[in-house]
Amino acid sequence: MYYSLFEIFSIGIGPSSSHTVGPMKAAKRFIDNLIAQNKLSKLEHLHTNLYGSLALTGIGHGTLNAIVYGFMGISAEDINPQKDYIKEVNESGEINIANMHTIAFSMERDITLEKKIYLPEHSNGMKFTAYDEKNNILLEETYFSVGGGTIARQDEIGQRIDRKPYDVPYKFNNCAELMEICRQNKMSIAELVLQNEKAIWGGKIKISKQILKLVSIMQENIDIGISKDGILPGGLKVKRHAKEMYERLLNRFESNDTDSLTAIDWINIWAFAVAEENACGGRMVTAPTMGSAGLIPAVIRYMERYGKFRNDADRQNASITFMATASAICSLYRSNASISGAEVGCQGEIGVACSMAAGGLAAALGGNNQQIENAAEIAMEHNLGLTCDPICGLVQVPCIERNAMGAIKAVNAARLALQRTGAHIVSLDSIIKTMYETGLSLNSDYKETSLAGIAKNAINC
Ligand code: SF4
Structure with missing residues (x-):
């Protein structure tokens, strides 16, 4: 499999690609899927479960903040270092999802750290669940942050990559x-x-x-x-x-x-x-x-x-x-x-x-x-x-x-x-x-x- 130089060397925010860049991308992709299915307007509540290593070291690595950025639709390259997005969410008790739809949100209540549970596919697991006002599930997806900021949804985990293989003239596997x-x-x-x-x-x-x-x-x-x-x-x-x-x-x-x-x-x-x-x-x-x-x-x-x-x-x-x-x-x-x-x-x-x-x-x-x-x-x-x-x-x-x-x-x-x-x-x-x-x-x-x-x-x- 050929990995592009620009996915190996990519711009992101510290301190950890697997614990910040990956979860941020996964949260954003989940919201994009919700939008693609025309379900964002029905969204009332969002819950995240972090598993294994993400749960055990997520606070120190900034994973929870990264997920909030992802829900807000912010990408690493666009982040404004002068702005304290997390403080705004914590003080208002609300989050503006993808800059389109505001719901009540509390990092403490809406992100659960499952420190004793390891998902079998990979130790960096996270599940996102979106609910409507009657608590019906609108969308639920599990993602894995597999290293270097790359993510895979549960159905893609064997592929270790979140895109189709590149069509390059020189392919090599080893x-x-x-x-x-x-x-x-x-x-x-x-x-x-x-x-x-x-x-x-x-x-x-x-x-x-x-x-x-x-x-x-x-x-x-x-x-x-x-x-x-x-x-x-x-x-x-x-x-x-x-x-x-x-x-x-x-x-x-x-x-x-x-x-x-x-x-x-x-x-x-x-x-x-x-x-x-x-x-x-x-x-x-x-x-x-x-x-x-x-x-x-x-x-x-x-x-x-x-x-x-x-x-x-x-x-x-x-x-x-x-x-x-x-x-x-x-x-x-x-x-x-x-x-x-x-x-x-x-x-x-x-x-x-x-x-x-x-x-x-x-x-x-x-x-x-x-x-x-x-x-x-x-x-x-x-x-x-x-x-x-x-x-x-x-x-x-x-x-x-x-x-x-x-x-x-x-x-x-x-x-x-x-x-x-x-x-x-x-x-x-x-x-x-x-x-x-x-x-x-x-x-x-x-x-x-x-x-x-x-x-x-x-x-x-
Ligand atoms: S792999 Fe672990 S010990 Fe090594 S730099 Fe990353 S967080 Fe630190």
Whole structure:
């Protein structure tokens, strides 16, 4: 299955693609279906049941707010950051559905957290029920947020995708097929992706511009993140560190510090800046999820700063190559494993982001397809078994540090691969299979429930 670069890297609001972007899309789609069936005018009451991981960590992840946005018909790209939509709903006790029909609404009364119930299809389940004034059901649908902001209705869950397959010239289901197509057509992975994107969206220039827009939002988030201090929301009282770390590093330069590992400090700062902005519900690019959204921007900034580019045009081409290659790698994980922390643990989020970044960086720095595969494989190999255990259900601890650690690991994986010929024993396909099997065999407490791991032992929420 081919996933477009623009569905892998999509704009949304933090802090979690599966817990905010997905539920927001599902709630909006449910309302759209109600409208399509001419039932909106009869709507008197709306009830939502959240199951499993969405119920256990939904409050900390902002799921309830996201559902309210979805009911109101707001999409992530249109959100006005200056407006407090939730406060308005809470104060009025009403919600304006799709900006067309107002009903009484209370988040506390109308959203039930079914913390002990896991739906069999997926651990991120949600059911929406619309009633008329006589309490008759107008429409009832169950959705799943399957990772990276993608949703599936109950009847679509096996498909893992909420759209028809794209008609692209180069179709591949696994890395072996991808490599063979590239070999036969004498093209790089990035060239293949750009051809496919052209077939879906048209013009090469338009696609390049849109990719660079995504990169610029990612880079903007670094600059926003290093300009803010204070405490992250959610009650855990986690301090924002990026700004302080940045200022400390600048002071070191002023005092002629000659530390040879400064690049590591920079990468840490950049990853922290974006991950902290994500924790505050900022506008993000999924990469491939929100929880892991700091890793790839940090590696791209590293590439831009430390790659030996002659000029801006070369630098931009390198960013496009990075993004296109990373998206192909993510396509492999989405087709054959998962990018959902609730399904396979943090190896599906930080692990996949690390693998994408390693492959993307190797490509942007001139690596061949074998070296790219090798880099992506090394990066995941050393994230296997990584559990998802956010303290108090907040995408803060250990998530923010994990972005920094993953970014450093991605750079190292790319450097290791680039120092070798590309010949390797463990294929990317076999590591993806291993990651998925490992994820499925993890106890469900370690998959975005905050019932085990660091979430259980570090602090009592
Ligand atoms: S631990 Fe990893 S998978 Fe879990 S919420 Fe944090 S970043 Fe996402």
